[in-house]
Every structure is written in structure tokens, then in C-alpha cells.
Amino acid sequence: MTKARHYLSIVLLHLRKELHLEWRSRDAITGMLFFTLLIAVVFSLAFDPTSNPTLARQISGGIAWIGLLFAATTSLNGSWAREQRNQVLDAHRLSPAPPSALFVGKALANFLFVTLVEVVLVPVFVLFYNIRPLGQASLLWLILPLGTWALVLNGTFFSALSLRSRNRDLLLPLILFPISIPALLAVVNGTTSVITGEFDPNLWIRLLAGFDIIFTVVALLLFGTVLHAE
Amino acid sequence: MGYSADSIRYLHIAYTIFITVQVAYVAWLAARWKRVTSAIATTRPPGA
Amino acid sequence: MKTLFTILAAVAVVLLGFGLYQAFLVAPTEATMGPVQRIFYWHVPLNIIGEITPYVNMLASIAYIFLRGRNQLAARRADALAVASAEVTVLFVGLGLIGGILWGRPAWGIWWAWDARTTSTLLLLLLYVSYLLLRRFSDGPGSRTIAAVLSIFAGVDVPIVFMSIRWWRTQHPAPVLTGDGEIDPVMKSAFAWNLLAFFIWGIVLIWARYATLRREQALAEREALQLIGVA
Structure with a gap:
């Protein structure tokens, strides 16, 4: 019991540190927010949401998530690059604290950032694309966090993975997107089903939950290996 | 046989x-x- | 070992030739699809073997992570096997996809139908291309471990991909590959010969690539030792 509490306290410590750092600059959140907003605007140029309301309903969920995925990719790299300065990462390696606590803390922080971005973006999308959800809107409370966690979990893990490579910024999307496709598919379909009300999102929510559980376990098991890879 | 010429052509392209x-x-x-x-x-060799 | 490899390679080449003979001259022409159906004799074995090799890659990667602190030699062997099998996966699945595209045009009328099988195979290809890219982009110490970690993620992802794409695409009428109609026994045996041929051919290719990689590892080791002046 004390062990679990100890672990939790380290996770919270990392989380607090991340939040503190982000609060000082607010770079990641501002960047992601504006990036996704731009995606929404740019995509609305590709087709006319006002004269094609059905189409807008069908694809706006996908646009929102793809925008978020791109935005998260741009900011996730920074969250680890920060640790490389002043050899902080080496200090983490030497520290007796469990490595996965560092990962969980960072992933939770990124989760909060992306969620915050979503909270701002949902009304923007509703406004821009004239969306009135025809399905069960309350399910979004389940779909949004599950989808965000899937995205952030793999993103945080893979940006740690690509730390040591040359052209790190290029590598992250190249390895993150293929792995995340099932989660992206599930979250886009789940969101679309809520907006259009055309089909039942249960299957997709279950897939998302399964994806989250499986990859959380794999990431926790393997993060130590990644941190100590030499 | 009346199969389209495409059928044979694509077959050949594929195996090529x-x-x-x-x-x-x-x-x-x-x-x-x-x-x-x-x-x-x-x-x-090492050690040679 | 070398003679075994030579024998295996010879058997594979002969079997591939025999499989081609079976596919083109022995098997009857399929009634509805016409000659283009003969693409299947290589297209399907390529994909079947290409769906097994990812697991070779994942098991070798797990072995690498497990062995790297204990037994350097065995760990390097596992790593070489992982790269070799990932490369053969990309080769076979890529060729299988090209065959599928070329078959789809005359049979379905479109090059690419986004049906369940095609889509999940494409994603499988993307996963292993990304693995090879990671190996390319990162070198030096640690890159092997990192690639092994990605390989485990990819291996875990493969069944999820197949499942999710099937759910996604079952809402749409997907063209059925062979249907429930009876398959001519001659076709079946031609297909079985080709499957056997590609099984052995796959082993031969992985083996050859593995041996090359082992030599390259040995060379890198020698050069490193020379550099620090040990040798």
C-alpha cells in the first residue's frame, strides 16, 4: 500500500512539474490550439460546410481529430526535448524513482493539455460547421477522454522513443500514425456517430477502451527499457 | 473465351x-x- | 549450415518455378474472373507468409530485449533476425498489395476498394515500413532496443488493426474473394504448391538477409575495435 502511495506521489510530482513548466510558457497549449483552429479553417475551404450540412456532419469529427493528432504531434516532441537540456534525462536515469512514473506523469500532463484544447475547440467546430449532434451527445464525455488518452499515451511514448534519433521531428509522426490508426478510426467513428446519429457507437467505444488498456500496459512495461536504452 | 484483354494483360503485369x-x-x-x-x-580480426 | 542453405534455396527456386507452371498451365481458368484470377496463386501466399513474418519480428525483438543484458551474441542474433523478418514482411506484403491492386482493376473495376482485407494489409505494410524507417533514422547505441520496443508495439497492434478494420468495413458490402462456390481440386493443389514454395522461399530470404546482417555487425565491431586501437 505504501508502495502504491509512493508511486502515486512520484507521478503527481512529475505531473505538477509539467503543469508548472507549461504554465510558465503556455507554448504547447497555445500552439496546439491555434494549429487545430487553422486545420478547421483550412478544411472548411476544401468544401462548403454551409451548403452541405450532411457532409459537414459526416466529416467534421474526422477533421477535428486529425487536427488534434497533428497538433499533438507538433507539441509532444517538445515535452521530451525539454528533458534533454542540462542532462535532465540522465538525472532521471540515475534516479531510483520508477521510470514509468515519469512517463505517467508526462502523459497525464499532455492529456490535460490536449483536453483543454478540446474544450475550446468543440464550440468552435460546432460554430464553424453548424453542427447539431443528432446522436447521444452525452457519450462524448466517454469518447473524448478515451480518444485523447489513446492519442497522448502513444504520442508521449513514441516521442521518448524517437529522442535518440536523427531528425526526431520527422520520425515521430512516421511511427506514431501507423500504430494509432485503430484508435483514430475508433474515435473518429465514435464522434461521427454522435454527430450524425446514424449508427451505434458502442463498438467503437469498446475498441477505444481496449486499445487504451492494452497500450497503457505495454507502455508501462516497456518505458523503463526505452529510458535506459544505451 | 471472351475474356477481356485486360484480364490477361494485368495478369502478366502482376507476375512481371x-x-x-x-x-x-x-x-x-x-x-x-x-x-x-x-x-x-x-x-x-579483433585481437590479431 | 552453408550446404543446408544452398539446398533450401535450390528447393525454393525449383518449387517457385513448379508453382508458376501449376498456376499458369495446370490450373484451369476460373469461370467468372478469367485469367486474371491466376494472380491469386502468388498473391495469396505472399500475403499469408507476410502475415506470419511480423510475429517472427516481434518474437525476435522480445528475445533481444530479454537477452541484451545477458548474452551479447544471442541478442545480436535476435536483432538481425528481427530486421530480416521485417524486411521480408515489407517485401512480401508490398508485392501482395500490388498483386491485389492489379487484380482489382479487371475484377472489381477499381484499383483500390478500401475493403477490409486490403485496408488492413496496407496498414500492416505501413507499420513495418515505419519500423524499418526507425532503424534507418537512429543509429548508434540504443537504436536496437528502441526498434525492438517499436516492434513489440507493432506486433500488439496488428491484431487490433485487423479487428477494427473488419468492424469498420462490415458496414459496407465488401466483395468476397472466392465465395462459397466449389474450388476445383486442381486449383487447390496448385495453390498449395505455391504456398509451400513461398514458405520455403520466405525462410531462404530471411536467412540470407540474416547472414548478411550478422556479417555487417561483425564488420562494425571490428571497425570499432580498430578505431579504439584494441585490434
Whole structure:
């Protein structure tokens, strides 16, 4: 019991540190927010949401998530690059604290950032694309966090993975997107089903939950290996 | 038989690609093998 | 070992030739699809073997992570096997996809139908291309471990991909590959010969690539030792 509490306290410590750092600059959140907003605007140029309301309903969920995925990719790299300065990462390696606590803390922080971005973006999308959800809107409370966690979990893990490579910024999307496709598919379909009300999102929510559980376990098991890879 | 000419043409294209790509892969492997073997011959073994 | 490899390679080449003969001259022409159906004799074995090799890659990667602190030699062997099997996966699945595209045009009328099988195979290809890219982009110490970690993620992802794409695409009428009609026994045996041929051919290719990689590892080791002046 004390062990679990100890672990939790380290996770919270990392989380607090991340939040503190982000609060000082607010770079990641501002960047992601504006990036996704731009995606929404740019995509609305590709087709006319006002004269094609059905189409807008069908694809706006996908646009929102793809925008978020791109935005998260741009900011996730920074969250680890920060640790490389002043050899902080080496200090983490030497520290007796469990490595996965560092990962969980960072992933939770990124989760909060992306969620915050979503909270701002949902009304923007509703406004821009004239969306009135025809399905069960309350399910979004389940779909949004599950989808965000899937995205952030793999993103945080893979940006740690690509730390040591040359052209790190290029590598992250190249390895993150293929792995995340099932989660992206599930979250886009789940969101679309809520907006259009055309089909039942249960299957997709279950897939998302399964994806989250499986990859959380794999990431926790393997993060130590990644941190100590030499 | 009345099958479209396309049917036979695409069949031939497919097998041409199958065979060419695999032959190219084998050739690339052979070249790599040759290069590394000759490079090993010119470097001294550890401890020699 | 070398003679075994030579024998295996010879058997594979002969079997591939025999499989081609079976596919083109022995098997009857399929009634509805016409000659283009003969693409299947290589297309399907390529994909079947290409769906097994990812697991070779994942098991070798797990072995690498497990062995790297204990037994350097065995760990390097596992790593070479992982790369070799990932490369053969990309080769076979890529060729299988090209065959599928070329078959789809005359049979379905479109090059690419986004049906369940095609889509999940494409994603499988993307996963292993990304693995090879990671190996390319990162070198030096640690890159092997990192690639092994990605390989485990990819291996875990493969069944999820197949499942999710099937759910996604079952809402749409997907063209059925062979249907429930009876398959001519001659076709079946031609297909079985080709499957056997590609099984052995796959082993031969992985083996050859593995041996090359082992030599390259040995060369890198020698050069490193020379550099620090040990040798």
C-alpha cells in the first residue's frame, strides 16, 4: 500500500512539474490550439460546410481529430526535448524513482493539455460547421477522454522513443500514425456517430477502451527499457 | 473465351512485377553480401 | 549450415518455378474472373507468409530485449533476425498489395476498394515500413532496443488493426474473394504448391538477409575495435 502511495506521489510530482513548466510558457497549449483552429479553417475551404450540412456532419469529427493528432504531434516532441537540456534525462536515469512514473506523469500532463484544447475547440467546430449532434451527445464525455488518452499515451511514448534519433521531428509522426490508426478510426467513428446519429457507437467505444488498456500496459512495461536504452 | 484483354494483360503485369522485384531484392542482397565479405577480408580480426 | 542453405534455396527456386507452371498451365481458368484470377496463386501466399513474418519480428525483438543484458551474441542474433523478418514482411506484403491492386482493376473495376482485407494489409505494410524507417533514422547505441520496443508495439497492434478494420468495413458490402462456390481440386493443389514454395522461399530470404546482417555487425565491431586501437 505504501508502495502504491509512493508511486502515486512520484507521478503527481512529475505531473505538477509539467503543469508548472507549461504554465510558465503556455507554448504547447497555445500552439496546439491555434494549429487545430487553422486545420478547421483550412478544411472548411476544401468544401462548403454551409451548403452541405450532411457532409459537414459526416466529416467534421474526422477533421477535428486529425487536427488534434497533428497538433499533438507538433507539441509532444517538445515535452521530451525539454528533458534533454542540462542532462535532465540522465538525472532521471540515475534516479531510483520508477521510470514509468515519469512517463505517467508526462502523459497525464499532455492529456490535460490536449483536453483543454478540446474544450475550446468543440464550440468552435460546432460554430464553424453548424453542427447539431443528432446522436447521444452525452457519450462524448466517454469518447473524448478515451480518444485523447489513446492519442497522448502513444504520442508521449513514441516521442521518448524517437529522442535518440536523427531528425526526431520527422520520425515521430512516421511511427506514431501507423500504430494509432485503430484508435483514430475508433474515435473518429465514435464522434461521427454522435454527430450524425446514424449508427451505434458502442463498438467503437469498446475498441477505444481496449486499445487504451492494452497500450497503457505495454507502455508501462516497456518505458523503463526505452529510458535506459544505451 | 471472351475474356477481356485486360484480364490477361494485368495478369502478366502482376507476375512481371512479382518476379522483377524479388529478383532485384535478391540481387541487392547478393551485392550487400559481397561488399561486407570483401570489407571483412580487408580488416584485421579483433585481437590479431 | 552453408550446404543446408544452398539446398533450401535450390528447393525454393525449383518449387517457385513448379508453382508458376501449376498456376499458369495446370490450373484451369476460373469461370467468372478469367485469367486474371491466376494472380491469386502468388498473391495469396505472399500475403499469408507476410502475415506470419511480423510475429517472427516481434518474437525476435522480445528475445533481444530479454537477452541484451545477458548474452551479447544471442541478442545480436535476435536483432538481425528481427530486421530480416521485417524486411521480408515489407517485401512480401508490398508485392501482395500490388498483386491485389492489379487484380482489382479487371475484377472489381477499381484499383483500390478500401475493403477490409486490403485496408488492413496496407496498414500492416505501413507499420513495418515505419519500423524499418526507425532503424534507418537512429543509429548508434540504443537504436536496437528502441526498434525492438517499436516492434513489440507493432506486433500488439496488428491484431487490433485487423479487428477494427473488419468492424469498420462490415458496414459496407465488401466483395468476397472466392465465395462459397466449389474450388476445383486442381486449383487447390496448385495453390498449395505455391504456398509451400513461398514458405520455403520466405525462410531462404530471411536467412540470407540474416547472414548478411550478422556479417555487417561483425564488420562494425571490428571497425570499432580498430578505431579504439584494441585490434
